[in-house]
Amino acid sequence: MNSHSHARRRSERSSYTHRMATPVPLDVILHVISFLDLYDSVHLVTTCSTFLGLLSVKDFWLKTLHRLQEVHMQPLPAPIGVNVSELTIDALRKLALHAYSLKKNWASKRAVPVRLSTFSLGEEYHELCVIPGTHVIVSNSHRRLAAWDTQSGACLGNIEHDIADASHFIGNSPPFHLHRQSFIGISSKSRIHLGISVVKVNYQNENAVTLSKHYSNTLLMVDFMPMANPTLALDAHTIGMAFTSKLDDLSTLVYFKFHDGVMHRVPLGVRLGSHPNCLLHNTDFYVFGGGLDDPTTVFRVPIHPSHQSIHHLDRSTMELRYSVPAADLICSVQGLSRLLHPSYGVFVVTRRSSNTLVPFTLRRKTIDSVHFWNATDNGSRIDFGSTASYEHTSEMTGLVVGMSGRYATVIYREPGPQLRSTYRLGLIRYAAHPSPETSFHRLDAGSVGINYYTTVVALDDSLGVVYLTHLGTGVKATLSVLSYA
Structure with missing residues (x-):
């Protein structure tokens, strides 16, 4: 001060x-x-x-x-x-x-939006990325990244992607934020190339937002062969991605320093599923996935400036840090979970669908649940404490988590008369004190229809805003902004 x-x-x-x-x-x-x-x-x-x-x-x-x-x-x-x-x-x-x-x-049982606005996007965007605490949201399509003023509905700027005829993916790793600047990592995958790029969003003046290329790199697909488009994690100096190879089913971490672009490749030696998530926090990488060897696995991979290659990396620091026990008969991680670093530590939020036996009837019952794992770093080991879970009585789809790690939005099925179901928005709130617990709250979406097959959701839990758009609606795709404060 x-x-x-x-x-x-x-x-x-x-x-x-x-x-x-x-x-x-x-x-x-x-x-x-x-x-x-x-x-x-x-x-x-x-x-x-x-x-x-x-x-x-x-x-x-x-x-x-x-x-x-x-x-x-x-x-x-x-x-x-x-x-x-x-x-x-x-x-x-x-x-x-x-x-x-x-x-x-x-905190109410049914939160009602105080404002609801809808505006046209002009084209379909399959991903929405929140810039927390602002009225700026970034949308991503296969052609471009665009920034929007969610108060006026004006497009503040857009930038074309590097690789044509490729899929471009922001993913679930959080962007890196500085004061009035955000850096968004975008991975691209074509038949020949695997692209890595970082777009800088400058919103010193929210009415004059600029988008510019901050970093880019192109790799040959034949050297990596990822099962899916990797998610990128970044900070001010480093960018990395975790992926599972089609060739051997094993997962790998690859990272670069912005100043030299030299590639560092770290074989993890385990199977973390097709979409391992990646986080860079305090110069350490955290790699998370719903793998085949374990239902949920988190690795911490320390990265130091002196490491020039995998041979200089202490492999003993990459031991398995945590595995969620598979207590249910059949348990699977659904969708892309979030690996976050809110102010109180590294945090994992995941949605699960479990089949278990109902007592006395011996019938199988499917239980959808959301789990909050608060990971604290205790020296050389990651201890997961303050765990809380929420189980829903009907089907849940999707999982969108705010940057604070305290709120998650889901789409859930509400059974209706004559076997007709309605899909609605729900909010799951996590509280760590005085003891870990969760609570469920319905989010009234006003006149906005919810179709879980096509709905894209984004959450800014600092402002209390939920963003909704739908795929498959053609050139007149819209973005609905639901403000709850």
């Missing part, structure tokens, strides 16, 4: 203390308020004119936001990298009210 911010806050405190008619120090009052929710805090300060002045004290709103973030684990409804202590009182007030409103709405 700079000296001007310190001076401004001292002036606010001094001004308020001068007006106070009570001998209770301001710090004591703010300490008491730090234990109250926003609703109770506002009621307290409106009890008399003396306390009412707290609404004009920056520390009052900072304490409120701190409680929302640290106690209720509510994501800050602002772009990543924003220094809240430098914001104005009016901006802090808006953030606090937005976060509290979202927390209250999503």
Whole structure:
């Protein structure tokens, strides 16, 4: 915090203390308020004119936001990298009210959107990528990447993909975010080439968003032969991908440093399914997959600047770190799960479908569930704790997880009369304190129809926005924006 911010806050405190008619120090009052929710805090300060002045004290709103973030684990409804202590009182007030409103709405049994808007995309986009805390969303098709202003519906810019006649994939690894800049990794697969590219999204001015190529590399497909389009993981210096080869069914990690583009190849020696997920966090790669050897496996692969090839990598650090026990008779991981790094550690969220025997009848029953695995790094070993699961009574499809790791949206089937079913949006909320638990909440989608075969969903859990588009609708594809705060 700079000296001007310190001076401004001292002036606010001094001004308020001068007006106070009570001998209770301001710090004591703010300490008491730090234990109250926003609703109770506002009621307290409106009890008399003396306390009412707290609404004009920056520390009052900072304490409120701190409680929302640290106690209720509510994501800050602002772009990543924003220094809240430098914001104005009016901006802090808006953030606090937005976060509290979202927390209250999503805690209800049926959350209703406060705003719903729909606009045309002009063409179909098979992937949506959220820039958290902003009104910018990035869509991906086989031809281009495009950025949109979700308030006005205007296209802010687009960029053509490098490799023609190829499939282009953002995947489920989170983009890398700096202040007002995001970096999105895109893998491309054709019959001949495997492409790696990074697009930089600059939104210093949300009305003048720019997209530019930050890094690109092209590899020969014959050297890799991945079963599916790999997901890319990246940070400010490195980009990597995990894939399973068609040739031997074994999974491999490949990574590059941006400054030299030298390839490093790390054979993992296990089968992690066709879509292993990849995450780069604190210079370590985490590779996750629903494999054939184990239902769910997570590897941590430390990467150091001195490593020039696999021969310099300590293979003992790549031992199996965690395997979810297959307690059910038949258990399979459904769809692409998320491997995240929210503020409280590395996090895995996965959806499962299990067939188990019903007692007494000995019939098989299919149970759909979502699992939250909070992984904490304990020295040389990854220990998975704070585990919580949610089981649904009917079929669930899809899984979209917010960057905080606390919220996930699913599409679920709601049985209706005469064997007719309706598909709806649901929200699963994870809480770590006082003990790990999950809760289910229905998300009212208003007039937007849900078809789980064609619906593409994206979630910004910091602003409380769900984005929906549908495939197979032709050139008049639309994007619906459902805001819950």
